[in-house]
Amino acid sequence: MAVLRKCARPMLASVFVTGGLQTLRDPRRAAPAAEPVVAPVASRIPWLTEDPERLVRINGAVQLGAGLMLATGRVPRVAALALAGTLVPTTLAGHAWWKEKDPEQRAAQRTQFTKNLSLFGGLLVAAADTHGKPSVAYRTRTAAATGRKAARRTRRDATKALSGAAGNAKGTVRSLTGSAQKSVARQQKAVARRF
Incomplete structure (x- = not known):
């Protein structure tokens, strides 16, 4: 050609x-x-x-x-x-x-x-x-489609990361809450023993 x-x-x-x-x-x-x-x-x-x-x-x-x-x-x-x-x-x-x-x-x-x-x-x-x-119009359409796919993928990954982080945070809060409750209970027992 x-x-x-x-x-x-x-x-x-x-x-x-x-x-x-x-x-x-x-x-x-x-x-x-x-x-x-x-x-x-x-x-x-x-x-x-x-x-x-x-x-x-x-x-x-x-x-x-x-x-x-x-x-x-x-x-x-x-x-x-x-x-x-x-x-x-x-x-x-x-x-x-x-x-x-x-x-x-x-x-x-x-x-x-x-x-x-x-x-x-x-x-x-x-x-x-x-x-x-490829023509400029084709390259523009392809770049836009690729950008949209990348944005969807990033949004999906961010959602997964945030939900994972939220789950980890809940677990950490539960763990800290349990530790704090145990610590408070120990403190109360210690105070109760003194009196």
């Missing part, structure tokens, strides 16, 4: 590395297509969306950086999630097949949209890949 990961990650990342590099070199090519996607965000982040080219450059830089990280196996789960995040606006901006009037263009854009949807699914699988190790 390790060999499969070492081969599959660079293959999955290659489209993002080349696309990100191409976008960084020439952001003007993608900027007009990005404007409809940027417009809803413009009211929330004005400094970022004043220039659609800036957003296209940022998207390309993230794709290039995260693609390289995924290809080399450096924090691959985070890189896959970052790539999945950049793929959504890229797909909506570049492959809106439902807006095309020409049947041939519509079919080509639908194919690209479906390809990006497939890449998105592959990135989600890569983001969930734990390299054969």
Whole structure:
């Protein structure tokens, strides 16, 4: 499985590395297509969306950086999630097949949209890949269950120890009470003999 990961990650990342590099070199090519996607965000982040080219450059830089990280196996789960995040606006901006009037263009854009949807699914699988190790959620559940068992065991042992100590204390009290009673009886006899 390790060999499969070492081969599959660079293959999955290659489209993002080349696309990100191409976008960084020439952001003007993608900027007009990005404007409809940027417009809803413009009211929330004005400094970022004043220039659609800036957003296209940022998207390309993230794709290039995260693609390289995924290809080399450096924090691959985070890189896959970052790539999945950049793929959504890229797909909506570049492959809106439902807006095309020409049947041939519509079919080509639908194919690209479906390809990006497939890449998105592959990135989600890569983001969930734990390299054969248990996930954080599983490890958390297991640690919690182990902690609960240890707490029950400690409580049970403490209860046994306390009940044993209570039994020993009762025996000690009985013994001391008996000794004290015998001592008092001896003292009374001694006093009675004097008088």
